[in-house]
Amino acid sequence: MFHDALGISEFDFSNVTFANPAQVDAYYDEVDRRLAPTNRRWYFLVIYTGCVITPEAWERFAARGKAANIAYSLGTVRVGAAAQTREAIRQHAGRAMFRANIFETRDQALFAIGEMRKRQEVLGAVSTESFLKVENIHLSFGGVRSLIGVGFHVNRGEISSIIGPNGAGKSSMLNVINGVYHPQIGSVTFMGTPRQHIEPHQAAVQGIARTFQNIALFKGMTVLDNIMTGRNLMMKTNFLQQALYLGPAKREELEHRRKVEQIIDFLEINAIRKTPVGRLPYGLQKRVELGRALAAEPILLLLDEPMAGMNVEEKGDMARFVLDANDEWGTTIILIEHDMGVVMDMSNHVVVLDHGEKIAEGTPDEVKADPVVIRAYLGEG
């Protein structure tokens, strides 16, 4: 059911039983048939009251639901999930705590959609398609050509991945997008505004945050303080006011704390909030770095190998956090990652670089089947 004016697509699973994968497919095939022609994204309101999903149906239910979210959702809220449904989702997500926007009442859920909408409205009239356009980027360092005529588009609300062997130019591409590198030729258009030359802090002000291939945190500072540094750009009151602790500064400080607490909770790192980052294992440092980036409330989040060096379990956690951030806040994400399973599972769109050139792009399935990619890259492993 569509509520056009609100941009909400409601899924009423009330008293529906999904007994097997075929029933799930029948339902979601119909969802595809109805949503694809609308050519737009919706807030999903899913009503679970009295809904039964049997163990045989669960895996398919989770997979099809996720695919629908990726294809058509601006954000998803869920109402009335029974205890055992929650439990099943939790087990499926493989996480100790499932927080994927489950609400007791429809009103609470609608309020949450209102909050999501406020975030999206920050983006104004920017259409999904013209969110980020990178065109014909040429970047070289002396004689080294690191990007050669690379261009691609990123749609708002999607997860795009850049893959390719070491030295392909992946990190360089992120550095071009957030103003660390200035290409000799080519243009980047972010939210409808083309820009020739931009510095990293300007990119940050525009809502672009990133994490780095080599963790860039203050090792001696606590987790809490590191994440707080992600708020720096948003601190309006000046330092003198803060030192004097005047009214507005105090209020602002509290607001920053609240946001940081929300992220600490979101990333499940409450137990280590006071620990100096340098003492944490690598996987947790990566998570803190994600937290710092999220603290800036980015519109576009650039993640440079966020799962490198992690074990399977840590990777799974990180993937969930990234997917949740995308789901909960509608954050558009560009991900560099070597683990093909992770990339293919998480991405809407994949760009393949090799020796500074784009050799392919498309959906994960298209890229996987592309003979050029198989020869140049996937075939290696």
Ligand SMILES: Nc1ncnc2c1ncn2[C@@H]1O[C@H](COP(=O)(O)OP(=O)(O)O)[C@@H](O)[C@H]1O
């Ligand atoms: N600051 C720099 N100075 C000189 N060469 C660089 C610099 N940054 C990247 N390069 C070169 O650009 C090429 C692509 O590097 P990079 O973007 O880091 O690849 P990837 O992230 O895909 O492994 C490499 O040959 C690298 O040495």
Ligand SMILES: [Mg+2]
């Ligand atoms: Mg790199």
